[in-house]
Amino acid sequence: MPISVIIPTYKEPEYLDLCLKSIFKTQTLDNEIIVVVDGFMDLNKPVLDKYPKVKILDLVTNRGLSVGTNWGVYNSSNPEILVVNDDNVFCDGWDMVLNNASFQNQIISINQIEPNPSMFNQFIIKDLGKTPQEFNLDKFLEYSNKLDKKYLDNTGSTLPFFMRKEDFLKIGGWDIMYPSPHIVDWDFFLKCSLSKFSFIRTYDIHFYHFAGAATRKTLEQSQESTRKELLAHEFAHGKWGSYIKHNPKDNSKYL
Numbered sequence: 001m002p003i004s005v006i007i008p009t010y011k012e013p014e015y016l017d018l019c020l021k022s023i024f025k026t027q028t029l030d031n032e033i034i035v036v037v038d039g040f041m042d043l044n045k046p047v048l049d050k051y052p053k054v055k056i057l058d059l060v061t062n063r064g065l066s067v068g069t070n071w072g073v074y075n076s077s078n079p080e081i082l083v084v085n086d087d088n089v090f091c092d093g094w095d096m097v098l099n100n101a102s103f104q105n106q107i108i109s110i111n112q113i114e115p116n117p118s119m120f121n122q123f124i125i126k127d128l129g130k131t132p133q134e135f136n137l138d139k140f141l142e143y144s145n146k147l148d149k150k151y152l153d154n155t156g157s158t159l160p161f162f163m164r165k166e167d168f169l170k171i172g173g174w175d176i177m178y179p180s181p182h183i184v185d186w187d188f189f190l191k192c193s194l195s196k197f198s199f200i201r202t203y204d205i206h207f208y209h210f211a212g213a214a215t216r217k218t219l220e221q222s223q224e225s226t227r228k229e230l231l232a233h234e235f236a237h238g239k240w241g242s243y244i245k246h247n248p249k250d251n252s253k254y255l
Helices: 013-026 041-048 065-074 094-099 137-145 165-171 181-194 219-240
Strands: 004-009 032-037 055-058 080-083 106-114 161-164 198-209 245-247 252-254
Touching (some): 004 065, 013 032, 013 041, 013 137, 032 041, 032 065, 080 165, 094 106, 094 198, 165 181
Parallel strands (some): 004 032, 004 080, 032 055
Antiparallel strands (some): 080 161
């Protein structure tokens, strides 16, 4: 059964281009690809024009990652959804693996390959390019196809994640009150945990993730991002009674 892929994007058209290219190169099913443009359509339109099969949702103004993610899910057509970053690169066989792994009240995270050391010890650290210009899609596909597969663990609480649309709606989606995108995913996974969802990480497939958005910001943008993240922690403190904490050994979220 086809999957609805939700890709919120802001102003990273070169990364989005590579993301979409990899999807259409590797998918087996006739999946629904939804790109939610968060306020910079003029910047992203030349890339989107290259992919006429993509469903485009234009938020017109910059409304944030939570609104973009929710809007993409709400407008999806398939029972299963996959939420990804716009700087993810897809690998061979991703849709068939996920299509065979859907269960109610379950979140499946796809393990990632990143070029820089990560707080998540499950990730594979392999520098295949820190920019789209440095990246070779065919070499990545060759590398990812050689990785060990056929195993799972219970640390599935990171992006990209795959779940049933009805479960996303039951949880209430991403909280749009957060001023920063850095906390909303932890908040969402915590809600899922409190609702007794199971968390699975699959190593059958691996997506590449450039994971360098912070380094692509100006000093002023980085300072504003830090300010918003601190406000987001304060909001989480007020919402949950304590800060959302993170255990990088198993990716668990707890109070």
